[in-house]
Amino acid sequence: MVAESFLPHMNGVTNSVLHVLAHVREQGHEAMVIAPAGAEPGPESVEGFPVVHLPALPLNGYPTVRVAAGSVLRVRRLLAGFAPDVVHVASPFVLGWRAIQAAEQLGLPTVSVYQTEVPAYAARYGAPWLEPLLWNHVRTLHEASTVNLVPSTHSMDQLRGLGVRRTHMWRRGVDTRRFHPSRRATPGGAAFRARMAPNGERIIGYVGRLAAEKQVEDLAVLDALPGVRLAVVGSGPLREGLRGALPNAHFAGFLGGEDLAEAVAGFDLFVHPGEAETFCQTIQEAMASGVPVVAVGRGGPVDLVDSSRTGWLYKPGDLAELRARVEDLVYDDGKRLAFGAAAYATVRTRTWPAVCAELVGHYERAIQVKSRQLDVVARGVLAR
Template identity: 65%
Template sequence: MRIAIVAESFLPLMNGVTHSILRVLEHLQERGHEVLVIAPSTQDSDVPDVVHGAQVHRLPSVPLAGYTNVRVAMGGVYRVKRILADYAPDVVHLASPFVLGWRAVQAAHQLGIPTVAIYQTEIPSYAARYGVPFLENWAWNRVENIHLLATRTLAPSTFALNQLRGRGIPRVDMWRRGVDTARFAPEKRDGGWRAAVAPGGERIIGYVGRLAIEKQVEDLAALADVPNTRLVIVGDGPQRAALEEALPNACFTGFLGGEELARAVASFDLFVHPGEFETFCQTIQEAMASGVPVVATGRGGPLDLVENSRTGWLYEPGDLSGMRAHVMDLMGDDAKRRAFAAAAHASVQGRTWPALSAELVRHYREVSALPTQTSVSRSGAVL
């Protein structure tokens, strides 16, 4: 097939959206598909023009205020329409569409090219966290318009699927995320790494992710004085300085990737994720594949990933005393923690990226085989 992937964010920025795109590109390259990636420009001169066999077309962009490593593509619908018309793809993959994705879904619709929109980021709910709650309704209106126009929407979790359907979005199917069970594995646990970050032999409570407001990493302060533990924060972002001040006894490793990340995650004793706005939460899957039990908020993607009293614990959003109680429960019982770890590891086996990518290609083929692109307006009229 000939596929255009429109990426709201892409290399060199590493996040959940970029990670998913890279895994999909690997699969598409291995199977001989032709791919064009359309993404915001970057000021990093070392970023390649071809990634896993896909040509990358960069659009002029500006940094997002307060988050300078995030770039927002400029230009209108016509610019994207011209690129798509020249490339003539069988299908357009919209990766977490919002700004660039809104232009792309309009352009593809005008050209009669089917679209598969990947709902991955709950952007509207970020509004209150960033101090602009009055923008939440506008943001939901944008999300709804994109997915109403898309030929098919793919949601990563039951929560996200029901959320979109509840807002009147039609043609929504489930598409979860894969995990690299060779890279993330219990065998990567490293006693030397543990000794370096917890020299007193403490048990390690770990977090991996962007250090941004929506991740609510500051909630981990509720765990600061759990006996005989060391809090280790893996990741970077605009909140790092504030978090280092708020969590003075935590170890901040900065961004880790590749085998460094795999070693760090496998070396945790417990993984805690406090964010409430995860449509999936890939880092939870990676922790479980590494044989690490999880404590997470009972909202969004974690509801599908964490089985209470078996692979970890879920707590009510905002209930930090509940989070702390679950952490204390697992930190104070080695046998229980080991049992949860084994169950967590077993629960994600088989969720490979090749299997999930093959499922995605099936969606591509199905929408490209439709006689015409069908879209429905808010009133229910066919567009």
């Protein structure tokens, strides 16, 4: 498993890799992780599998995100030494592209998982002219992969629109034991609500990175709603700037494990304004916690939120509609509770064991495809 980011940096890519590692261990498979080294030392093993950390440099303006240095040759040597049946490439871009090339040189099948819409970040980080070049890179690396997996219909349309072949759907699971409506009533959940809403305010929650691509500043239209408290969970380079943009909000910082589950279940409503989400795992976690969602109607949220049943989708850029959709639920207890119950019912069967078993099927597909490709090449050589 070659991950573009990994522990100690926690994000959607890391989260999915950790769940896959747990599944393959339980099923008796062997694995190795190749990932960029973090600013702080990362684990030498996870689930009993070795983790190889390659030297990495911090991304300019976002030091917790690391870009691996090194060459295709270095990655090829690591792969050759482990001799895998398949190479899983999580959110490939820099290190992942090297892994795809190295695997091709070794005749190994690759399963590349499209998880991050990197080209869309270009304008947000002041370089809109880079976007076409970045999409060309996305096309190149995925077309070079044996099998490509996408988490949503939007991302499927993106890759197929680029002409990428061998593309299949693979959605994310959710930890329904951790994220559950019952967390709201635990001592931790009750304590979170008491801190956030000491006067019985309704809590509107956001969970995610505090970075440009998440558009958290759009939540300013909700910051002064009467009888409402905005809770922002997460960390990132824009934290201090967002404090100024959202003066009434509570910034909880990064939360994980039980603390995160209790916080999410403690929300009355979950909001997500980011337009560059290929999936949006935090939406699933909110729904599993029985919390309805208001999200932008682009990308992964379109598949997750059944508008008018489990939450609302609003038009990208229409912040007046965002506010109206939030007001529709936050001030109507009966509707909000009904939406939350429907949200929970929608995702409660989307467990990680189920989606990881599906992933192993994609591994098998990639092995078969690569075998056929190598047979074609061999026949061509013999014909000459």
